[in-house]
Amino acid sequence: MENNFLTETGLEFAQAFLLSLGVGLLMGLERERHSSSRAGLRTFALTALLGTIAGLLGEKSGSEWVLAAGLLMVGLMMVAAYHSRPDAQDPGTTSVVALLLAYTFGAMIWYQEQTLAVMLAILTTVLLYFKTELHLLSEKLTRKDLISMLQFGVLSLVILPILPDQGFGPYLALNPYQVWWMVVLISGMSLAGYAALRLFGQQHGAPLIGLMGGLASSTAITLVYSRHVKATPNLLRLSMVVILTANVVVLVRLSLLAAMLQPELLPQLLPALGGGLLLGLVVIGWLWRILGDQSGQPETPLNLHNPAEIRTALTFGCIYAVVLLLAAWLSDVAGSEGLYAISLISGFTDVDAIALSSLRLFGMGKLPMHEAVNSIVIAFLANLVFKLGIVFSVAGPSLGRRIGLGFLALAAGTIGGWIFMHL
Known part of the structure; x- marks a missing residue:
């Protein structure tokens, strides 16, 4: 022994x-x-x-x-x-x-x-x-980049831990900790794309610019490249690829949010998001083959704002809290029609806020699964309409018609997947 x-x-x-x-x-x-x-x-x-x-x-x-x-x-x-x-x-x-x-x-x-x-x-x-x-890497970082990282540290490591983790207000829908956690999540995801653009630049081609820019801000990318087309018409095809790629990334972004926050909702959401992603990739691939080598094109600088800026984070936090409260109230008072109305209105400006609020309400048991999926799909489609309006108003019909066809493919794929899910 x-x-x-x-x-x-x-x-x-x-x-x-x-x-x-x-x-x-x-x-x-x-x-x-x-x-x-x-x-x-x-x-x-x-x-x-x-x-x-x-x-x-x-x-x-x-x-x-x-x-x-x-x-x-x-x-x-x-x-x-x-x-x-x-x-x-x-x-x-x-x-x-x-x-x-x-x-x-x-x-x-x-x-x-x-x-x-x-x-x-x-x-x-x-x-x-x-x-x-x-x-x-440190030599490439500017004072603005360092401030961005410090501000994100304040958002995630200073403010978040001190917030109370309990519900307040009507329907107990406002949880300060959860609201700010969503702010940290969106800011972190956007900051990753912002940092990638700063570190790697734009010399790696239009698809990569669209990919990283879509993580940072698809709306900002749409606006910036619409302006470039207005100033430099020969950037038309390049801008098409960048804008469409950035908006396809929104579908990936929504899938990641659902996977991280409410994974049980993902199987119901994936057919709609996957359908839009599939058709979007087909259109982008076709455009990229037509575009060919654009290495001779002038570099188009992107002046994206810092997504971790305190004021930006507070603005998103307020929008998210208001949307969360309105979604809970309208869902209770007017049923699914009220929720879909707020999804449509919110989607015109920010698809993240209504998507996060729908995921949050579903997690609290205050929103059925199909209504949560429908609200996210409606918000995404409304967001496409809003960005198409940006393209037409800034760049004009030459880019607007082409982007409209690409957005139509995204919408058709998303709606097709949504219909398939309900069969």
């Missing part, structure tokens, strides 16, 4: 030490690439093992100071190594921190946090490896 216990204990020890060795070797492999680094493959592997041994000794002795002493020794050792042979090009800060992390990961492995330790070790190695790319 005692032998079995010792055998099992020995296997546990061996597993912990081998995993620590692997973590250290992983990080050391990356540091070994830098000739100026004072710590390489063996140093990182031994340091991770030292962290595990320090965890073992600390547990057996009942003293927490063993771990702290080991961490201090590793830090002082690396500081002394760089002080003895200073290098102006590599002050050693990164290697010192990385080695301390390797020691910490070794200790975590001993304390049964293997999965977290390995995940953090891999992420740390990725950060170390992509030093050049991260430097180039």
Whole structure:
């Protein structure tokens, strides 16, 4: 019995030490690439093992100071190594921190946090490896971009946690936490497209511009490229591809929102959204073949607003809260007709607000599944009509008629999928 216990204990020890060795070797492999680094493959592997041994000794002795002493020794050792042979090009800060992390990961492995330790070790190695790319990325960021990220941090990490998570008002439809969570979700999705446009530019072609721009703001993309056509008529076909792609992305965006917030609604919603997506992709593919190579076309700058700006977020939050309250009230007073009316009106300006409110009411059990699906479809179709009006009023009939045919395909596919769902 005692032998079995010792055998099992020995296997546990061996597993912990081998995993620590692997973590250290992983990080050391990356540091070994830098000739100026004072710590390489063996140093990182031994340091991770030292962290595990320090965890073992600390547990057996009942003293927490063993771990702290080991961490201090590793830090002082690396500081002394760089002080003895200073290098102006590599002050050693990164290697010192990385080695301390390797020691910490070794200790975590001993304390049964293997999965977290390995995940953090891999992420740390990725950060170390992509030093050049991260430097180039930081050089591309402007003051406006940094402000965008900070503002999103305020929206998601400062405001959201302090809001009460309970219903207020008529029908208990207004939950401050849930309302702001939708603001964070939409702002984050839009910020991803905004950041992609800023980082990768527009040199990768019209479909990619439409894809990223559709995530940022399909309405803004429609307006901007309509203006470009008015100023530069030879951008007509390019603008068609960009605008249609951005509006096809709206269908993908709505599908993602449903999948994240109310996945049980997705099977009923997908036929309608999928039908529009399918026909939209066919039209875009056909237009792209006609368009051919447009690399010689002048670059068209996009001046999209920051989607994480506090004022923008507050505006969307207010719109969403009002739409949510009106949708709940009209659904109760006037039934489905009242809900569809607010879907139609709201869809003319913002499809996200009514889509989120419908998903929210469905999740609260205050809206049947088919009515939630119908309201989202109506809002999307109304939004297409609104954007078509933008194209006609800004760019004129030359682009308007062509975009109208593309939007007609999107609408036909969406309605066709909706009809198929009800068969």
